[in-house]
Amino acid sequence: MSTDNEKKKIDAAMLMDSIGGIDEDLLREADSFRNGNNVVAFKPKKKKAPGYIALPIAAAAALVVGIIAIGRFGILSPKNMSTESAAPASSESAMYDGATSDSAATDDWSYDSDMMEDATSGSSMGDYYDADTNAEATAEVDDLSEFAVDLPEGYTFEEYENIYSYRKGMLILPMQYESDSAPDYRRASGSWSEIQTEAGVYVNVRFDENGVPTEGSGILENHATTENIKTYKCEELAEGWYCIEYFRKYDLYTAAQLAEGVTGDETSDYYVFMFVKEDADMYYELTLSAKCFSLEEAEKIAQSVKIN
């Protein structure tokens, strides 16, 4: 006959055993946290959160982020960019602070547990969804591969409008540029895209006999200029992956619009990291706004990319 003390020990032990059976996506998130990462592998959800819940939460999220950003940094201003060199000089970021504890994410935010249920059900991997940091709704994205990237606090993901058949992916919010005509991913704080390798004229990536991307490889995009920075082997990814790094400027206005006169930025500027591998089905592209990140900061974020 067990004593009360022994019975008590068994109970706590059973609790410990049951903790061993928790969902794997929770373990992956904790694993990433133990490795010092800020953002865990994100799998887009199949379901869209109810709009009537998402909208006020999204508005609240945007308001808090805006208040914190203005209070901490003053009016956000674009970084000074050199237009003469291929690798623009880095300057102090108006927004980036990877070590800050100031964040729109606080434990005091309320959230809708039903939305959590909708957001996290139906996936064998499970979806990383932190109600306190991702309070706005995430949209549907079908069949986007798993990836992970460390972003500083204050940045969130949202699906971008898929206007080009060869790419699809996620915006990194908040938005940074105004434009009546440029696609969302050319106006956000950045983006993550999957690029079909067989997309014909748009995807111009070639490899030499050693599987190394040749000079000039990249994506051909309209209304954009590109300056190569470097190409290097990705030590953090599986064998055969390379990163083509370049600086890209997108036109935010057509010539006609410019002739009519515009205020604000005429181009949106990004550091682009394109992950390619010979014979891969997909390439991947991370873009980071030069308004938010210096080259060094962007490269550090790019090094955190993991593709499953």
Add this chain to the structure above:
Amino acid sequence: MEDSKIVDLYWARDERAISETQTKYSRYLMTIAFNIVADTEDSEECVNDTYMRAWNAMPEDRPDMLSTYLGKFTRNLAIDIYRKRNSMKRKDSEYSLSLDELDECISAGNTVESEADSRLLSKAISDFLRGRSAEKRNIFICRYFYCDPIKDIAEKAGMKEVSVRSVLMRERDALKEYLRKEGFEV
């Protein structure tokens, strides 16, 4: 090597699966085991048994992510070894400390006996954790799944140890309340 390629090796019954797993995950698994058994030799035994478990479980299983899949095996094996070696006298390890902390969650006279109940309890704990902030969730899992030392958790979280202890205490209380609402007797 990517996890998917390692899993392919297991499925192909290629013994390189074990060596690739070892290369990629031995240190990770050793940490989990050592946190529980606090003994290098026993930790090595756990990790070696983990590889065998994985070999026997695949094919059938096709895990998305090997780290957590293998981590669960190692944790269970380590807890079994801990209990076998320490049935007479409890040895100090992070596992035993975590166990003492969780004692606060459970009242005497309550057991979860069947495997079905244990699975229900696991699901309830998962649901509870999903309702917490990421920071609290990760701290909880680091302490009670991985049995990480408080000091290490504090370093990862950028917090003081006393703050981590405070978070854990509040999370245990919240878990107790949650389980009670879900119909578990605590």
